[in-house]
Amino acid sequence: MTRRSPALLAWLLCGTLDIAYAAAASVMQGGTVPGMLRSVASGPFGDGARSWGAAGALAGLATHFAIMGAMVAVWFAAARRWPAWAALPWWLAGTLYGLILYGVMNGIVLPLRFGSPFPPADLVQGAIALFPHIVFVGWPLAWLTRKG
Secondary structure, rough: OOOOOOHHHHHHHHHHHHHHHHHHHHOOOOOOOOHHHHHHHHHOHHHHHHHOOOHHHHHOOOOOOOOHHHHHHHHHHHHOOOOOHHOOOHHHHHHHHHHHHHHHHHHHHHHHHHOOOOOOHHHHHHHHHHHHHHHHHHHHHHOOOOOO
């Protein structure tokens, strides 16, 4: 599967790692996984999605994997367009990409949709939000597509 569809493998792996992290973090903070997923769904579908029950949770999961699909597609496009990017050590390329993803999500997407402050007032919360972008998205993408 990895040779025939590395993008599919990357999408499934990164999407699963990232949503598992979000689920664990949600539970550790006293929330629920379905509640977290409905919150994700509220991004594109509005605040009413929070009351959709199981349908809202499924919409949130689909939303998450759609966003992850875009993140993975941009990675592969960048690696094709800029071969020097793909030639960087995997850990460096993955870290840089994770930082870019964090900046886009937390500096543009979330403030536009939810009015979230950027940079965050609480730097620990900012680091907690940065962690999965690097470790569960950037690094696996870079490792799976490394050269040599």
